[in-house]
């Protein structure tokens with residue numbers, strides 16, 4: 001596939017951000033700052049492209065009567081293959097960890113590792129017209145997600161470190177938290193009891209984190225088990241939006257580990273972080 005194929009973003013909405021600067025798309029090892037700037041744009045573009053591919057694929061297969069596991073698998077593979085080929089073309093020297101690929105441990109020695117979830121919320125993807133599913137693309141350097149994008153393709157938007165800083169607006173009254181629609185977990189009960197918060201059930205870690213980034217929720221806490229690709233790109237975007245991100249014990253999230261299990265996550269408005277972490281500490285005491 002020609003490299004230029006990845007530079008055509010004319011049909012994609014950028015979630016409020018500036019147009020992608022195409023001349024900045026080429027990474028230069030001699031200029032690290034400029035290289036990272038190009039990575040923001042690339043993450044945004046690749047997530048958007050894979051998202052559009054998934055929207056089109058779901059519409060086509062749904063019309064043909066394809067559903068359930070067959071639809072899920074088709075989505076996972078199509079987005080994975082697209083992103084892997086794009087990254088091979090655009091960033092041939094970087095390592096990649098994908099939920100849908102073999103884990104090449106050479107990434108542990110790599111300076112730059114892309115961590116991708118080609119389709120986050122596969123269950124929701126397979127239930128049209130649900131729109132709470134996402135594409136995650138993030139770049140990790142020294143354990144930190146330094147660039148990232150979360151496409152919400154069925155909502156027609158991509159939020160990323162390339163977009164301008166988002167202002168979440170005023171907090172909800174009562175506070176609103178997003179939790180897994182299938183496994184809200186014990187943290188949900190605690191937040192209802194101690195904050196009087198309203199729960200918004202939703203699929204996809206990316207969609208839930210973006211609900212906080214967009215100001216449609218105030219807190220996202222997860223305790224039910226996750227892997228690095230579930231939270232990496234969402235955390236990159238949440239950090240860029242000025243939100244609090246951490247493990248639920250308040251410790252930092254670190255990526256590109258040998259064991260990619262990263263079971264819990266807190267994303268919230270910064271002014272709520274201390275209060276929420278204190279409440280969640282009851283989980284450890286329970």
Ligand SMILES: [Mg+2]
Pocket residue numbers: 099117118119120121122
């Ligand atoms: Mg996935």
